[in-house]
Amino acid sequence: MDAAIDAVVEIFTWVGFGAGALLAGIALVAYLLDGTWVPVRAVVEPTEHGKVVRWFDEDGGVNEAPLTHEQLHIIGDAGMYDIYSRRGWHNRMRLTHHSPLVRAISLLAAGLLALGLVALIVSYVLLFSRG
Template identity: 80%
Template sequence: MDTAIDAVIEIFTWVGFGAGALLAGVALIAYLLDGTWVPVRAVVEPTEHGPVVRWFGEDGGVNEAPLTPEQVRAVGSAGMYDVFVRRGWANSMRFTHGSPLVRAFALLAAGFLGLGVVALIVSSVLLFSRG
């Protein structure tokens, strides 16, 4: 029975550290590919195709992006709203500074690394308690 428990803990350790490191690498690559997002003040305007937000870009031109139903609920009846736009890209905006995809990969990596640490601690405790 002790051998089976040791094997399961060993598997959790390797899977935790391996998957955690892999997902941390994926999170880093996704973070680098996400680019630079800067805050701007955007005007919310109704159009025939639904509400849009418009803002002035770095080049002085007006950019716009349509709002999804979730974003419309978040904006409510505000005439202006703070958004984040991607530097160097026209008509690209989001409501959060950080990417939800990068955050998901980072949290998943932290969870797997936590599993690896817990399994390593349990393995060490079992090793010294049997001796």
């Protein structure tokens, strides 16, 4: 029975550290590819195709992006809203500063690394408790 417990703990340690490190690397690459998002104040306007937000970028150009159903639910009836636009791109915006995908990958990586650390601690406790 002790050998089975040791094997399971060892597997959790390697999977936790290995997959956690891999996902942490993927999260870093996704963060770097996400680019720079700057806060801007946007005007919410109704159009014939639904509501859109319009804002001025850093170069003085006017940008416009349609709102999705989820974004409409968050914004509500506001006439103006603080959004984030992608630096160097036109008509790209989101409501959060950081990417939800990068955040999800980072949290998963942290959880797997924590699993590896806990399994390593359990392994040491089992090693020294038997001796």
